[in-house]
Amino acid sequence: MTNVLLKVEQLKKHFPKKKKGFSKTTDVVKAVDGVSFEVYEGETLGIVGESGCGKSTTGRMIMRLLEPTDGKIYFNGIELTSLSKSEMRKARRDLQMVFQDPYASLNPRHTVEQILEEPLIVHGIGNKSVRKEMVKEFLQIVGLNSYHAKRYPHQFSGGQRQRIGIARALMTNPKLIIADEPVSALDVSIQAQVLNLMKRLQEDLKLTYIFIAHDLGVVRHISDRVGVMYLGRLVELAECESLYEEPLHPYTKVLLSSVPIPDPTYQKEQILIQGDVAESLPKNGCLFQQRCPFATEACKTIVPELKEVKPGHSVACHLYDEPQQ
Amino acid sequence: MLLEVKGLETTFFTNDGKIPAVDHIDFKVYEGEILGIVGESGCGKSVTSLSIMGLVPNPPGKITSGEILLEGKDLTKLSEKEMRKIRGKDIAMIFQEPMTSLNPLYTIGNQLIEAIRIHNKWDKKKAANHAIEMMKLVGLRRAEELMKEYPHQLSGGMRQRVMIAMALACNPKLVIADEPTTALDVTIQAQIMKLMQDLNKKFNSAVLLITHDLGVVAEICERVIVMYSGQIVEEAPVMEIFKNPSHPYTRGLIQSVPDMREKKETLYSIPGAVPKPGSIKVGCRFAPRCEFARERCFNENPPIYDVSANHKARCFLLEKGEGTVYDKRAVES
Numbered sequence: 125m126t127n128v129l130l131k132v133e134q135l136k137k138h139f140p141k142k143k144k145g146f147s148k149t150t151d152v153v154k155a156v157d158g159v160s161f162e163v164y165e166g167e168t169l170g171i172v173g174e175s176g177c178g179k180s181t182t183g184r185m186i187m188r189l190l191e192p193t194d195g196k197i198y199f200n201g202i203e204l205t206s207l208s209k210s211e212m213r214k215a216r217r218d219l220q221m222v223f224q225d226p227y228a229s230l231n232p233r234h235t236v237e238q239i240l241e242e243p244l245i246v247h248g249i250g251n252k253s254v255r256k257e258m259v260k261e262f263l264q265i266v267g268l269n270s271y272h273a274k275r276y277p278h279q280f281s282g283g284q285r286q287r288i289g290i291a292r293a294l295m296t297n298p299k300l301i302i303a304d305e306p307v308s309a310l311d312v313s314i315q316a317q318v319l320n321l322m323k324r325l326q327e328d329l330k331l332t333y334i335f336i337a338h339d340l341g342v343v344r345h346i347s348d349r350v351g352v353m354y355l356g357r358l359v360e361l362a363e364c365e366s367l368y369e370e371p372l373h374p375y376t377k378v379l380l381s382s383v384p385i386p387d388p389t390y391q392k393e394q395i396l397i398q399g400d401v402a403e404s405l406p407k408n409g410c411l412f413q414q415r416c417p418f419a420t421e422a423c424k425t426i427v428p429e430l431k432e433v434k435p436g437h438s439v440a441c442h443l444y445d446e447p448q449q
Numbered sequence: 450m451l452l453e454v455k456g457l458e459t460t461f462f463t464n465d466g467k468i469p470a471v472d473h474i475d476f477k478v479y480e481g482e483i484l485g486i487v488g489e490s491g492c493g494k495s496v497t498s499l500s501i502m503g504l505v506p507n508p509p510g511k512i513t514s515g516e517i518l519l520e521g522k523d524l525t526k527l528s529e530k531e532m533r534k535i536r537g538k539d540i541a542m543i544f545q546e547p548m549t550s551l552n553p554l555y556t557i558g559n560q561l562i563e564a565i566r567i568h569n570k571w572d573k574k575k576a577a578n579h580a581i582e583m584m585k586l587v588g589l590r591r592a593e594e595l596m597k598e599y600p601h602q603l604s605g606g607m608r609q610r611v612m613i614a615m616a617l618a619c620n621p622k623l624v625i626a627d628e629p630t631t632a633l634d635v636t637i638q639a640q641i642m643k644l645m646q647d648l649n650k651k652f653n654s655a656v657l658l659i660t661h662d663l664g665v666v667a668e669i670c671e672r673v674i675v676m677y678s679g680q681i682v683e684e685a686p687v688m689e690i691f692k693n694p695s696h697p698y699t700r701g702l703i704q705s706v707p708d709m710r711e712k713k714e715t716l717y718s719i720p721g722a723v724p725k726p727g728s729i730k731v732g733c734r735f736a737p738r739c740e741f742a743r744e745r746c747f748n749e750n751p752p753i754y755d756v757s758a759n760h761k762a763r764c765f766l767l768e769k770g771e772g773t774v775y776d777k778r779a780v781e782s
Contacts, residue, residue: 174634281722311489312661316705316718323715338634341664341707345716368709382639384664386706388687396640 129300129332130163130186135195137181155181157356158195160430163300168326168333170347170364172340172379178356179336183302186334187221188212200299217247220293224305226285230277236263236288237273243295258295265328266291267321283314287321294329302334307342319346340383344368349436352376355411358430362437372439374416410442418443451622451655452478452501457515459493459500461726462508468727470496472679473515478623481653483646485670485687487660487702489723493679494659498625501657502542503532519623538568541616545628547608551600558596561615568619583614588644606637610644617648627659642669663706667691672759675699678724678734681753685760695762698735733764741766 136159138152156178163169171179184190186197188204197204199219207215220243223229230239240259244250250258260270266287277285286306293301303322307315323346325331337343343350344364351361352373360373371377381395397415406413410423422442430440459471471493478484486494499505500512503524517524519539524532536542544550552560561580562573569576577596584592587610600608609629616624626645630638646669649656658670666673666687673690675683675698683696694700704717721738733739736746745765754767 174636283722311723312663312702312705313489313719314722316707316716317720319707320715320718339707340635341709344709344712345707364712378636380709382635383709384638384642384662384668385710386663386667386691386703386708388667388691390667390710394639394643396643397636 126167127165128162129165129200130334131196131198132162132182132186133160133196133198135159135182135185135197136193137178137185137190138193154356156185156192159353159356159358161351161358161361163332163334165299165332166326166330167348168335168346170335170337170343170350171353172337172343172350173353174338174379176355177353179338179353180304182353183221183304183334183336186302187216187219189221213246217296218299220296220298220301222286222289222293222301222303222306225309226282226289227277227309229289230285232277235274235276236280239277239288240273240292240295243292247296249296262291262294265294265325267317281314282310283317286310286318290318290321290325294325297329298331300332300334302336304336305338306335308337308339315342322346340368340380352379355405357411357440359412359441360437360439361430362434362439366434366437370437372433372437372444373412373441374418374443375412378415410440450477451480451520452657453516453518454497454501455516455518457497457500457517458513459496459505459510460513461510466727469513469679470510470726471500474676474679474681476674476681476684478655478657480622481649481655482672483649483656483658483670485658485660485666485673486676487663487666487673488676489661489702491678491723491726492676493726494676495627497676498542498627498657498659501625502536502540503527503529504542534568537564537621538619539621540623540625541619541621543609543612543616543624543626543629545631547605547612547632548600550612551608553600556597556599557603557611561596561611561618564615565618579618580614583618584611587611587614587617587648588640589614605633606640609633609637609641613641613644613648617652617654620652621654623655623657625657625659628661629658630665631660631662638665645669663703675702678729679726680734680763682735682764683760683762685756685762689757689760693756693760695756695760695767696735696764697739697741697766699762701738 135156137156138154141151141153159182173179181190185192192205204215237259240262241255244255259273263270263272268284268287307318310318326333335343335346347364350364350367351358354375360376371380378395378397381393385392405411409425410428413419413423420442428440428442430438432438433444454474454476456473456475457471458469458473461468461470486497488494501517505512512525558577558580562576565576565579581592581596584595589595589607589610630641633641645656660666670687672686674681677698683699690699691703694703701719705719707716719738724734732747732749733751736742751763751765753761753763756762756767
């Protein structure tokens with residue numbers, strides 16, 4: 125495989141819970157708890173999971189929009205976690221983000237031109253006339269017109285706004301784009317347009333994506349490799365085909381079988397699980413133990429590590445432990 | 450037949466003029482069936498459900514023509530007081546946001562008992578017992594304790610179960626579910642859909658399911674109505690619509706969904722964007738985005754054609770003798 129562009133090691137984010145009364149000990153919510161993965165140059169790594177699994181927190185920590193509690197992030201050989209704020213700002217030239225809500229992520233008082241010019245000004249790219257040309261060029265790249273430059277965000281539809289959000293991320297010619305639920309606020313017909321655009325841009329501009337989403341169909345369509353998160357931990361990481369055809373972790377199996385298939389003739393084996401993510405968390409062992417139909421004694425005490433069980437397919441589950449244990 | 454909607458038009462009177470959010474739609478709901486209405490944002494699917502419930506915000510909205518017949522009785526002619534007797538008793542509604550549709554200041558028990566006692570002259574004890582029974586039925590464990598809890602103490606899936614329990618508490622003939630699983634995670638969505646299917650069988654209440662998700666439709670609906678820009682563009686049994694989608698919009702919509710079972714290089718996408726309601730006045734609403742559109746489509750509004758016995762679609766391509774053009778091009782694409 126090609127070069128490792130981004131490497132995340134034991135990334136953690138613990139948010140303090142509100143203190144109760146005068147108690148000194150602060151409880152923490154482990155939003156992300158020891159996540160490690162690598163992203164290769166030119167690929168798309170999909171990260172899926174249900175709400176509260178920590179997928180967005182992970183994305184924001186890589187951008188250092190949130191400070192990690194612990195762990196290291198290496199981007200292109202540089203350790204991002206050790207950079208100062210101003211150094212990090214420079215590094216963000218190669219590291220851009222596309223947000224979920226195209227209504228909230230564009231400044232309503234700026235024209236599209238101002239929005240797209242901003243990253244260029246921040247990074248000191250070009251002079252005024254060069255920047256104006258670049259804005260027009262990038263508008264066309266994302267399928268809008270150069271005359272759109274003078275308009276305000278409210279004059280665009282959701283799909284068009286998301287195109288503007290993508291153009292803004294592309295302005296500084298980044299290497300890695302982190303897209304956090306970029307199509308989940310869009311209608312189905314528009315969603316397909318934006319996904320195709322992102323795929324085309326990846327080929328043309330040699331981009332690397334981290335694609336965070338909850339929609340498993342969308343993730344399969346765009347990703348080369350997929351990581352599944354559950355309650356702050358990565359439970360499975362594999363090549364896209366391998367994960368969807370032969371999921372190993374019981375949670376991944378449940379997740380895949382829950383997705384409604386738009387084909388009434390398709391008979392699927394549905395695995396319904398009891399309970400709900402929000403119910404009380406186990407203190408020790410695997411976090412999925414209470415909902416897992418295969419839970420054993422080991423699951424109650426030992427936290428399963430993410431281990432490679434097949435070439436390119438890692439899973440964090442005791443079912444796939446070496447038989448001697 | 451349980452419900453018949455005839456020529457319903459719901460208009461919003463705004464500063465930009467009259468906007469027909471629902472533009473002369475006709476459909477029927479039969480007893481005990483699950484009927485899906487699909488469409489993208491702004492197609493009028495939610496306004497349709499609010500019109501049936503008599504909950505269109507007025508002003509700016511108003512039912513400007515048409516009839517909504519529930520077992521022969523026209524709901525549009527009823528007074529607010531009479532309508533209240535029907536809401537919750539004959540027709541119940543489940544909303545998308547279980548977070549906002551429960552009152553945060555009252556306990557779950559309080560809200561369920563209120564809903565039950567509005568339509569039944571029962572004492573509190575009996576109503577409470579019925580509420581607990583309903584909660585158990587929708588798969589809520591610890592029902593007795595939940596009666597004393599507040600909505601914020603429950604997870605999204607549990608709140609939606611409470612909403613379903615409330616909707617079914619008076620044994621309605623029709624349940625309108627407006628995007629009931631959209632705000633939920635997939636594993637919880639699967640649980641709720643299974644529950645709705647089971648309850649539909651058990652109570653024989655008809656369900657009008659409003660959704661944008663074709664996967665959900667394929668999974669639980671028996672018949673489907675596809676709406677686009679305030680109009681019904683296609684209506685068929687679920688098997689039929691996925692096998693033989695006859696309106697280019699339906700076809701495009703089905704092809705745009707990324708199927709989890711296989712990976713395609715590029716997804717089919719419908720060009721352009723969903724038009725603002727009321728922005729297209731002449732011709733077929735879908736014509737500007739349609740790859741099969743001809744001059745006629747821009748000038749005349751197509752009527753509804755019969756494709757087969759239960760299958761109708763609003764497209765000129767279905768006119769006798771012209772269907773061949775469509776079939777040929779469809780095969781090529």
